[in-house]
Amino acid sequence: MASGVKPSCVICAWRQTCNKQFVMADPSRCPEFSRDVSIKDYPGKKGVKLIIQGAPGSGKTTLVERLITKLNDMRLGGFVTREIRERGERKGFKIITLDKREGVLAHENIPGHQKVGKYTVNMDALENIGVKSVEHALAHDDVVVIDEIGKMELMSVHFRDIAVAALEGDKPLVATVPAEGPAFVEEIKARLDAHLLTLTAANRDELLEEAVRHLRGDIP
Secondary structure: OOOOOOOOOOOOOOOOOOOOOOOOOOHHHOHHHHOOOOOOOOOOOOOOEEEEEEOOOOOHHHHHHHHHHHOOOOOEEEEEEEEEEEOOEEEEEEEEEOOOOEEEEEEOOOOOOOEEOOEEEOHHHHHHHHHHHHHHHHHHOOEEEEEOOOOOHHHOHHHHHHHHHHHHOOOOEEEEEEOOOOHHHHHHHOOOOEEEEEOOOOOHHHHHHHHHHHHOOOOO
């Protein structure tokens, strides 16, 4: 190597705008890298990344909850989302962490300007419950669960960042996404390290067993 020439970063070869050049003790944790979904060549072993897609009402959350029950010998952290129904009608969604904290993710009758369709997104619950549950899972649990990565959740920059951190991290990830999503979701589906599973009414049991085998390391 020529005198005075420093080696490239093993992660992204240091973009010219990077302010952290050659000073990261562990470049796999570089926050600049965590925001760049397009980088796919991460050195070292990574946990499996299971991305479950399905149409609304296809049962993605139910599948994740069944998966959590099947993996009761492992530590899972993160969150799931469920519908809020009043008199049989869907009024919104709540976010429930795997350690049983919950809050209203979105509702048609709460004030605010950040809307997806008729629902106002509750950014406080999303970030202080949802995002923090994923941060905790990345630090302390065996498997990270994010149900889901969709339009509502992606309104938060903090959520987007923690989703990328989970995708780029070492730990296994189970994430649900819509069958048709924004560009960020389509980039996730196209990742070389993602196992994309498509849920239908006909394959729920089969897909559950396949997901278990992936997470237990029975599928290479």
